[in-house]
Amino acid sequence: MNKKELVAGVAERAGVTNAQAAEVLDATLALISEALQKGEEVRLLGFGSFVVAERAASSGRNPSTGETIEIKASKQARFKPGKSLKDTLNA
Structure with a gap:
């Protein structure tokens, strides 16, 4: 959709x-x-919650050159489904 x-x-x-x-x-x-x-966290009762998750800095590898690179720390939006939504999906 x-x-x-x-x-x-x-x-x-x-x-x-x-x-x-x-x-x-x-x-x-x-x-x-x-x-x-x-x-802030956004809670929608019966549906779920939107939260901010912190992602720590890490090192990675450039796939084309093989060079090691540093990946910056970042914030990401996450969704945690509520019990009612889980029950609906598993009915």
Whole structure:
């Protein structure tokens, strides 16, 4: 499912236009991004949580030259599914 299909599905279920559904989805995604950028966790009860995970610096190898390179530490967004979502997937 891509964003366009998601917007259409939300619009149909909520009884709103595609434009309104797209605005709401964009606003939701922006708020989740902003919270994660601040290091906050976003919990959606019954669905799951979005969290920021720290990835330590490490060394790697350039596959084309074989040269050892340093990979910088970084932050990544992670999703932890909630119990209800896990149960739905495994039903």
